[in-house]
Amino acid sequence: MAENDESEIIEHHDDEEMEKRRTPRNHSHSFLESVSSPEKDGHSSTQSSHRLLAYSDALISIIATVMILPVAHTKFQDNEELKQSIQALLTTKVAVYLMTFLIVTVAWAAHIRLFQVIERIDDNLALLNLFSLMATFPNYILGILLFCACVMVIGLIQCLIVLYGFSRPFLLNDQIQMSENQAYYKQHILKVIMKVPIMCLFASIFSVIFFQLSYVILAIVIFLPYISGCLKWIRNKAIGGQVEDSPDSVLFYTYQLSEPLSKERVEAFSDGVYAIVATLLILDICEDNVPDPSVVKKEFNNSLVTALQQYGPEYLAYFGSFATVGLLWFVHHSLFLHVIKANRLMGLFNTFSLAFVGGLPLAYQLTHEFPRGSRNELEAVQISCVIIFFAGLFQLAMWVVALFTERETLHPYVRYGGREHTFMLAKLSLYPCVALGTFFLTCILSRFSAPIFHIMEIGVPFAFLLLRLLVRVALALLRWLFCSARNDLDNVPVVEEDSQLPIIDVVT
């Protein structure tokens, strides 16, 4: 009976807690609430949505990236010119890959917005979310019609989620819970959600009549937020600032596609892409380059070591590509340590960078497929360099954008420059520089293109390990040059720069 009494006390306590939570006054400690939520409303069936979102991010990122497979698994004929095959590829498969990657990213961004409105979930919402993920089924290779059907199904399920959320207001965002005109929000959110499915409906109609137009419409879907942003800006400039007609502009804006994405979900999505790209490399090497026991017996006199020597270059290519993926993730990780929120442009650059990272399995396939020293091999290596170059360059672009909008996107402590900025810049520019260098080096020493490329891929990790040292040496060198040039004038600026960085020297 003692246990029973205790349970009753706890329930009464819970009741009180519930009462407090229902009254929409205490939104100041929303952070603590989200941390300790399982304790509070464990008896009820609502849950914090954190793990559901992480799983959705993982799945969506994998679905976006997996589309590289039909590209990577295209078999090239040894005798035909790579340039021509690549051009043939570019017109179809690579374009489809890039387009679907971008569209899935748009769908993911919509998913973020949706769960910014719905902050708590219950079982039914979790199930609905799973259904919407199931419809993200990559049917897009089957034709534009089926793809549009999937997008419309997802849109419908998302509408269901919104309707369900508004029928149980305690699941919603605190701000909307407090607001008096929930009906207005509901309508507005439904309108935003239905934009993309309606575009897809048009695209599917046009796919029957006029094929090319439907692709144009899909391209519009990708850049919709940017286009509508431009239109609004033009309208504001033309008419003046009287178009703001929302009742509660702060929240209203939060649901707009122009708002910063939450850092955690961008990280989770990017992690998913990097992890699946690493996996695709593993899959490639597992499926194609593992000697069969029978083959080992027949060709290599039952000696596994001889067989593995045969496969040596493949393993080198594998380790190189895996290291590249890992280090690009590392750079991304370093970058996002300093970021609070990713704004719209950073999100776009991140997507582009990830799309090129998704091309790395293709680079891996290309670099070890062709006979040694052939013209095709040279071109394959150069394409790989281009892929790595752009993957790194868009990361650098993200950092530049972040620096330009630092008040909104960066941690306060990053804003004061110093040696850490130089170091960050060095980290970010290492891959673009090395890829560019390798590209031109292979142009000159075209016979040794593959060895150069592999040495580059395997050498870069060590460059990263030594980077801090290298940057320090480079800075010292610069300062020395600077001093010797201006020695006669004055050396105040150098001293000032030094005085900014005592803490780094203390720590490292």
Place this chain on the structure above:
Amino acid sequence: MAENDESEIIEHHDDEEMEKRRTPRNHSHSFLESVSSPEKDGHSSTQSSHRLLAYSDALISIIATVMILPVAHTKFQDNEELKQSIQALLTTKVAVYLMTFLIVTVAWAAHIRLFQVIERIDDNLALLNLFSLMATFPNYILGILLFCACVMVIGLIQCLIVLYGFSRPFLLNDQIQMSENQAYYKQHILKVIMKVPIMCLFASIFSVIFFQLSYVILAIVIFLPYISGCLKWIRNKAIGGQVEDSPDSVLFYTYQLSEPLSKERVEAFSDGVYAIVATLLILDICEDNVPDPSVVKKEFNNSLVTALQQYGPEYLAYFGSFATVGLLWFVHHSLFLHVIKANRLMGLFNTFSLAFVGGLPLAYQLTHEFPRGSRNELEAVQISCVIIFFAGLFQLAMWVVALFTERETLHPYVRYGGREHTFMLAKLSLYPCVALGTFFLTCILSRFSAPIFHIMEIGVPFAFLLLRLLVRVALALLRWLFCSARNDLDNVPVVEEDSQLPIIDVVT
């Protein structure tokens, strides 16, 4: 210049913060510290390790699961009996899959322990961790020798990580930072880490001399914590309780393999496995079951719809399998909502459950590969039922273990039973029951095995949607039966049970 002043003030403030953090007295607000850490030591190069661990979890889970591919991609001959092929498979590939899955899980558990000691990371540690992930390269299909070499490389890198961590003590766990005999901890941790690589060294030596023994050693590696636990228990019983010789038993215990795993990393690992299994299903359907444009033109008179009708059963199997994976994740998610920590036995059951979930791509491949109504198809469906049954059963076993050790593993509010317990039990037992039912139904109606299986797979999501209702009806039915039986005696217990659940009725 105003900005400069501001920066200096902030740096002084940071200096103070740093000083405070160095003195090991303030370990009471370690949670807040871990939340706000980027703000505090942003100028230094240390970072909170959260994202690194999430990425490691994703990659390790994917590597563990990917081993199902060689099993799933085995081509079965239509004319040979499935039973015999499966037996041939079982002796080699399935055994290798299960063993490597379990070993990778052990490696992952070791990774958890390692980063329980090292709580903060800097760039060099992040790079070392990436290298250790790179060596998790699934060479195990290439032979036991190469696999052992990889394990030893991982062990060496982990030792490097520990040595690096102890050379920079501010990266370590607060408890170890405070302790006076760090050297002892270092030795102890290195000893624990080196256990598995040394076992693998022996295994690789024996693989040359006596092949079977090396597999036995690898099996010992998997169950090492359980074996050493048993030995310790026996020794304690035999000699008495005087063997506890560690200087600080609380912390010492934390690094033991018998300690509960952190909930977050178990969730992250499980999410990774579920996501990659869903992806493998997508890969399968993308690679094999998408009609080629040329085939569509030739065989189906250029009509995509006709071609898709041909592939109908595959899509049905895909949706069914995808729904099964999603819902098993959903059950896992519901289960872990109530869990604080996963103890050793729960971790083992979780691993087993995940290993069976990893078998779902095989189930998918099997169920749509054979001709309709053949004996092989029946057996394929039954194997799929067995896989789903065990995946669900081990989840149920986890819950049972959690209930038995509820003080350690469950949230306090779960301990008082009530209708939520019934509901949880219903959720957990739905898949085992349905799989068992389908198994016996296909025994009777063997001609319709595949349709029954697909209807089951597609019907279960709706069962989950209606589950709350079903449970309520079942409870009411039970109560009614109970009442009518005891109507004459008394009905106090029924009323008492009712009085426990007012809050649920208020909320739902």
